[in-house]
Amino acid sequence: MKILLIEDDLDLGNGVRIALADQGMDVVWVRHLQAADEYLDGERCDLVLLDLGLPDGDGLHLLARLRRGRSDLPVLILSARDALQDRLLGLDTGADDYLVKPFELAELLSRVRALARRSYGFDGTTLELRGLCLHVPTRRVTVQGRPVDLTACEYVLLKTLVMRADRVVTRRCLEEQALPGSQANASNSLDVHIANLRRKVGEGYIRTVRGVGYVIDQEPAR
Known part of the structure; x- marks a missing residue:
């Protein structure tokens, strides 16, 4: 935070x-x-x-x-x-x-x-959303109790999205928060990290808002 x-x-x-x-x-x-x-x-x-x-x-x-x-x-x-x-x-x-x-x-x-x-929805220690849990002091991430191994960039991207649940986070904001300068300058670097993150945590969490950025919804889309 x-x-x-x-x-x-x-x-x-x-x-x-x-x-x-x-x-x-x-x-x-x-x-x-x-x-x-x-x-x-x-x-x-x-x-x-x-x-x-x-x-x-x-x-x-x-x-x-x-x-x-x-x-x-x-x-x-x-x-x-x-x-x-x-x-x-x-x-x-x-x-x-x-x-x-x-x-x-x-x-x-x-x-x-x-x-x-x-x-x-942040208590200073743990972020929880629909079975997705981030323990901030240790950076441990679990999905429905299953441990998930994330890179440093993936963890920051996920934490940023969860802390702003129901709010669209722009591509620029995510790049500034999570990607080193050289990666941020690569046109598809963010997309690659998001794709890897989706594969690890599972579908149904990260939603693309075309032309703007990404969002994690408090309630799953129907």
Whole structure:
């Protein structure tokens, strides 16, 4: 799970980054709104942890821009603004949750896991979908209890699709997430990996959306 952490406080940011990384999460940490905007324009993430009082502006402006673009990216606000009016404003602007500073890291981790479950069905350890199971810490994959041996690229492709179940993942996103530069430049490299992945996990999981990308449906197609 890739998390964008937007926090200007060095001590807090470093503590949060380490705590999330210890849980097997991939954390990108920026300290300014401009850096966050640039990242979100060109990269993908699964969840945003957003401070409000940033050196170059108010984090609420970034949140409002995300929601105007109809982004469903989960956002958890981390802020010292503890008044009821501030919390309501953050939630009404589009945040999925609001955590007041100072907070315990254990509570932050619990809220991150809750948001991940709500958005992606991910509890921080295991991804499960229709008999397909990915144990994230060990990268073990089983289908209906049968072990499946995947390459590193195949595992990342499968994890990306499962975490975005019912959402079409574009070819570009999958290539950026899973394929090294030389492979991404090959026109049919992604198709080869997807074909191998389908052969290993079985038919009925990965659906092609022609001209766009691939999706794994929560419910099997009839």
